[in-house]
Amino acid sequence: MDQQKSQSRRQLDKGQACYNCRRRKVRCDSVRPICGPCARFGGGALEDCEYTAESGIARSQVLEEQISIIESRIQQLEQPNENQASVGLHNPYQSSYGSLALTNPQPQAGPSGSRSQRNLLVKPRPPNFTRTLVDNFLRRASQIGFFLNPQMFNSISSRAALSQIVCPALIDAICLWGSHLSHSDALSSQTTTLLPEALRSAAMSLSNQRNPNTVIQTVQAEALLAQYFFRNARILEGKYHASTAVSIALSSGFHKIRSANTPSNAPQSLTGYPPTAEEEGERINAFWAVLMLNNTWLAADGSPGDVSYAIVDTPWPLDIEMYSPTHLQPSHSSSTVENFLTHVPDHATSLVALHAKAAIVFDQACRLATQFTETMNHTNQPNNHRAEYSRLHQVIESLKEVLPPISSSEVDSQSLLLVIYSFVHTATIQLNNPFRLHFDFSRSRAINAAIAIVDCMRQSNLPEFGYIDAIVGTLWMAASQVFMTELSQARYNSGSSRQNVQQFRQGVETILAAMSVFSDCQMIGK
Template sequence: MTDDYSATPSRNVPPTLQRGKACLRCRKRKMRCDGTKPSCQQCVRAKKEGLCEYDDGKGKTRTQLLRETIARLESRIKELENPEHTSTSVSLFDPHILPISSEDSSSSGGDSPSSFPFSASQSPNHITSVSPPPLMACCSPVSWAPSDRCFSSPHRLFVTQVPSELAQSLLEAFIPHRDQLLVGLHVERLRSSLRRPAEEQRHPVLMNAIFLWACYFSRTPSLNQHEPLYLSRATEAFHDWLRSPTKVVDVIQGCCLLSQYFLVNGRIMEGFHYASAAASLVLQWGLHRQGSERRDVGMGLEGTFSLPPAQDAIERGERILAFWQVFCLDRCWSAALRRPPLISDGPGALSTINAPWPQDIIEYEVENFSDITNLNTVQTFLAHQIQVPVLAGGFSNFALRAKASALLDLATKVAFSWNTSGVALTPLSEQDTLAVEDSINRFIASIMPVHQMGAVHASDRHNLIVVHTLAQAALIRLYYLRGEVDQLWNEKCLLAARGMLLVIGQVSDMDIEFLDPIVGSCWASAAHVFIREMAQVETWSPITSNELGSHVGTITAALSRLSMTFPLAGFLTSRLQSSLGLV
């Protein structure tokens, strides 16, 4: 291989190092090394300072220690499986997630955050893409350490300290957006964790995802340029985590943030890979059945995916919130993209969602928990079979989001029980449609009306905007297909679309950057109702084309404002304009 010095005049060639003095990375690649410590120039130019290590004979490098640890674990696994038989690998297959090819481990690593102060001039544009996570990793019950608090040594390879001032600033930039992204974390604990040793901090997947979103929301070039850096770090930390899982709840929350980042930037496949990872993890570790665990006859592996008891009420609350974060992400984006949700909900004790409705983190701080178990939380809400006691919760901002997400998912399922000719595909299609319609309307009647939202606190208003948006989108999805051939259902669909216009009318420029990005898809669905009506207006609708065009313009303008924060909204705007041009 030709090294980087081959085209350089001889007077600039550094003196030849003694044999064995080059760093391990240069040795492996047969490149000329200048021996500079802590990082040689070859590694600096390649942005691999974190992988520049020297074997001076005085001790083993981190890489050597890690390889020896892995070799010991693999050997022990083979012994435990069958002392008289050896196999090349041990794999646990998870059917909920898709296999993705893993990157070569030699590419792992990262730049040092300390080299990127606020005014850093270098751009991390060398990171052109980030591979989806290798969601089917070779692992074993023996090597898995499913503790929510321990921090095993292999992860330290990805722990690179961000300067304290920068870390605190990034965290403060993220905190105002935590509700928007449904991150249920205790803020003071999160702040204090940054002052602890690296092994006691939150997992790098979560922290780098938080720093990524902080840079994203900052809208300042000095921080925006570091998005690829923190994105790369978060994904690399996840790759590493798969080999030795720890701090599971942190990683679940981090995967949700990564999924949302990819989705709002139009990288749908990568977004769904991380959503799949988060959904698989909450099911594997039983976060959907919190408070309803039952002892059963063991088969030797059940402890593999068991979290230790929460240390206190706040930690328990964060686990509940982590499940509902994944639930909302799954239900909303699956409905938007017309694909089945990743998290099923029964029947059967293992798959039924029994986690209590999420509450505000302050409620967990004072240990205000619902102890109702085996509630069939979502199924009970959707069926309205019983009057749920107040102690069961379900009235927080987060809970309203979860309920609206569940209704959108249910409306999507029922809507597709009709074909495009308005013919029922199942015997209960008509009955189910009316029942879902009633559930959605009752839910809308139970929350603050749209015209009163201006009188509440900003964070509550942002949440209500999203909740009303999801509810109207659920009605539109329920009515749209039948509205193609049935005048009554078409009128209902138009009424729901006008309801969406009322919600959009309450959205100010100050609100727009604090909304869940899923609202863009919901708003666009209302615009498509009006566009369809414009194409049929001469046939049987009394509404004028000008009025309908004005409605579409209102929604397009709102999407254009939203696209200033979330690029995916710009794509939706372009599609609307294309559809409008065909009318």
């Protein structure tokens, strides 16, 4: 003890403290291999305590500077027409520990100079690159969750022209999707460079709001990035971008549009006048799109919800072309979701409104199922939840009655309707799952809901879809699990009819066949 105290009081010569203590401005005792502060606060990991080499530069410093050089070089390659002078890199620890005179080297002239270096890092892009990717995206835009007016892209032939009306984050997100959806190897291979560009643009988007529509376009960009990650089974990254999108929407007041208690930060036109009908419509659709995206993926894996429906006053969304001065919205709107969940009539029957309602009942069913299961494990009293169960069951059944048939719809509408029906029927499955062992009617409702999902698949022209929301992978697996459970019990239950067993097997086969249609093209998250 005395030795440690005397050692801590000893004045260290300059440069003897470990790099981690210097960076955190903590008194270091210079004990090796791990000093006292790093052992106490760094978990005792050897790599956290690092002493500078004879050159006075720690390995971490070298790595940080190398990253800065690479980032600077990438920016230089992405913007070759800008000033190519060498870029001096600032050492963040210069004031206390000296500086590293690191400079980005000037590219060499000639055929082996900057052009060849660019080709090593960035794949060459075909002519009309941006226009082609935008066109690829627009063919599936409504299915991917694009809530802005696609007419903004009319007559746009180049990125320079597009950048006049669209912020870089949205351009890059659209190009990423356009590359991902492309059947051309030359275009689809560009995703490896387009994804980092889109992530970087999204992270910096709100720092420079030269475009008056930057906020809503950033929300759209974050939503597209979330959909991209969900589609590629990168769920954690998808949830991050979905949460970012809904956070921007909430902070901009998109949840209080036409509310009787409009907050002071409600979105207004930058011209100082109230937003036009189309601007307001885009904000309404933006809010519902990101709310659905965020809440359904959280519910799908059992994560706690982070947005309360009680705060939502914004009216139900319409198809974007329906927003006009002649199509009057309600003058005031309040408690939109709460009214829906308590059977207050709203007459909102547009496809986007039905999509939002279907996502909400799925989210609510997942939440209640978790709550029911947890309490029943302790009390074993399923009747305690009868009122909540009955209320949501009636909401789900009422929603089913207003859904249009799939078979008579166009292909694009079929794709969205299949997602809507899958949400609604999976909500029935989730709501009844905790009670299937206690009540025959709950078991019957879950089976009928799974069969209904299969029937919807059979009514849809799946090969013509080309794309479907990745969330259906989770929804269809819930239906498949119902069939698998019934087939498993049928082996021990002589009362199960051969007809039922055959129907359950065909149900599983139909679901797997439907998923294979899209998984071959990476359409459904794994």
